[in-house]
Amino acid sequence: MSPILVIEQVLNGLQSGVMLFLMAAGLTLIFGVMGLINLAHGALYMIGAFAAAAVAGATGSFLLGLVAALTASAAAGALIEASVLRRLYGRDHLDQVLATFALILILSEGTRWLFGSFPLYLDIPDWLSGPVRLPGGIRYPLYRLAIIGIGLLVALGLFALISRTRIGIRIRAGEADREMIGALGVNISVLYTLVFALGAALAGLAGALIGAIQSVQVGMGEPVMILAFVVIVIGGIGSIRGALVGALLVGLTDTLGRIFLPMLFGLFMEPTAATTTGSALASMSIYILMAAVLLVKPTGLYGSAG
């Protein structure tokens, strides 16, 4: 177990963690402000990835692809908020789950109808490809490093938005008291659409960035979204800070578990059995982490009341 391998894997874990944060931040923001559980968040991630792949493929520009991803997912988010989800804010969680599940079906099949069942590919642009040499002689893909950078920048931006700006104050007021903010004369339905579009754009950005590492296909969003659920259960629903901490915990646990658990079992088991047991356990590690957090703090690390 060389230190280089450990550092590489920690970086991989960070990369996966910050992408999870982009998803979890949107989910937790939307739940915190509107009280809505949005299962279709993964579909917005997928829409971002498809928009990026299609536009980058047609124009040859990765940056234009990113712009397209942000625009398409924010627009799709605003559209479904204004047409469907707005009717669900006062309803119980079961209705929200079902309606957003229905939206997954519609958006996924719609995308399949538009783009077909074969995966698309989004290429890493030349200026971000290849490895960089880090201090200590570690070679690490520049693109993944860039993803970590972008994710952390977005996190900073979000914290600044929430704590420093007028819209952030409105968002926090919306969390605290829906009626009060209405009485203050803030146009609450516009605010809600904006918050939803912001969450959607974050998901779309994550989809586009990951789309260049993995293939872009229908159904890519839901596994990530469920991981993001694990993140906010661990972090505490409604807390952006909880989402960041939870995302990094989950990203690191998952990535490191996959590499090191089989190695760990290899110390006292025969190689095949160690690989099998280690990777089976690794596939469960984040859920075990979630269960452990629940046993100690049922409302998550930074959660308030359940």
Next chain:
Amino acid sequence: MTEPMTEPVSAPVLEVRGLSKAFGALVASRNISLDLRPGEIHALIGPNGAGKSTLIAQIAGELMPDRGEVWLGGQEVTGWSTAARARAGLARTFQISSLAMEMTVLQNAVLGALGARGKVMRFFAPVLGDRALVERAMAALEAVGLQDLAALRVAELSHGQRRQLEVAVALTLAPKAFLMDEPMAGLGTSGSRRLTGFLDGLRERAPILLIEHDMDAVFALADRVSVLVGGEIIATGSAAEIRGDARVQEAYLGEEAGGEAVP
């Protein structure tokens, strides 16, 4: 030395000893002690924000006090859950009617009888076929005058009828003590007068700790009145004593009505 001989007779059914609770800097209960003796109605009054809700929550077991004890029927129940206190004989009614809205009036009363009997994990025999349960539920409905509405859904009841059903469900528990949180809330004059008459007779079954805003009802019913202001009990005594108490006049009644509220 004859006192210990008579004490069991008047030993309190429900007792609160030195209860304190703070939320951050806000002290909601400050060293509160009060008791409820057999056969009495003990009213708890106080202006809004005096800490009545917090006190009820601690007596019912929804909220744990920072310090102090709650005793019920000679047992300390401070750490017990709400359900455990109910099983031990504390029957409460809620300020806002708290019933199973989709169920019928009878089913709500049967639920109470079921809770009192305790054997909930029965999976086969129809609950409405259990004569003992249904009879107990019907007796409680009759006591409050709802027997003819037994088959209606709660959603179809008027506000006043829901208040009556709250009391009926409490009755099915055959409790040692009642904890009633503003039972008159939202009732019209005739409704409160009727409920006042009913509660008057109820004290024979079990004593009532009555939290109430309706001063007519309080002074008509209460054997003793305690006044809660700013998280503290500032006076306890008979209705007449409380009416005449200068501190009560000043702290509670004086401000808003200049004493006129006291008949």
Next chain:
Amino acid sequence: MGGRRETMVNALLLAGLLAVPLWALWADEPFTITLATRVAILALAGVGLNLALGTGGLVSFGHAVFFGIGGYAMGILAFHAQNYTPLIEALSIPGTKSMPVIWAVAVLASALVALVIGALSLRTSGVYFIMITLAFGQMFYYFTISWPAYGGEDGMSIYLRNSFPGVNTLVPFNFFAISYALLLAVLLLVGRLMRAPFGLALSAARQNEARLRAVGIDPYRLRLSAFTLSGAITGLAGALYADLNRFVSPSMFSWQTSGEIMVFVILGGVGRLFGPVAGAALFILLEHFLGGISEYWHIFLGALLLGVVLFARGGLIGMLAGEEVAHD
């Protein structure tokens, strides 16, 4: 249960579900019998979920776990029996092809898993509960993919349908009859349970938890029992479903499976005993006819589901039998 009209709708549903395969038997349409068998089995899975979701108000988005556990209980037992390898080597316990034994194992195993998942998840409520059950579903999904002993990602095939004493299960109608009989038995059981003290208290826990506590009943034990029972029923359905397809794979554990079981319950009518029967029948009909018209029939399913959620909360049975959910 409920109004006379709902009772009639229920009876018609059951009669229809029996009449279609009887007709198919006469017309020699074995595929239609298979469709009816799927309806009966998926309805059974939905009846399980409906106990937790409809009666208990526990929005579980992880019932695929129990469906999958039931399926794999069948798969693993039959796999060892068909390969003549012991199930547990140290104790030389063999596999089995006997349906009753498989069902018993499926029910016990899924009940046990439901007990553990329930005990953890019921520490929370609301949105947390939904997300956690969904997450536990994914955990089992990824575990079966990464565990190679029983086919891993590819799943495994069972070559012959399992046996039932005195019945030739290879005849499609016979297997339908078995599934139908189990569905009836479970409906009867759950119907009784909903009227029993347990059902009354469970339903009260959904409608008003504070009221339940105030009469001295703790909701946790009730809910955990309901969740366990609910998982056991869905597990039984999973074992039957695996037997119908003679195939098990990790997709039985997928979140889509959880979603579909939930869709049966909703399309039919939440909290209505026969809701899942109507919902599963409608689902299979849609899949068969719309799926024949368009490859993208899920778009229509999604639109229909959205319509039901937004405008017709009673589901199919609600539309046929009147709006209000019956409770006595």
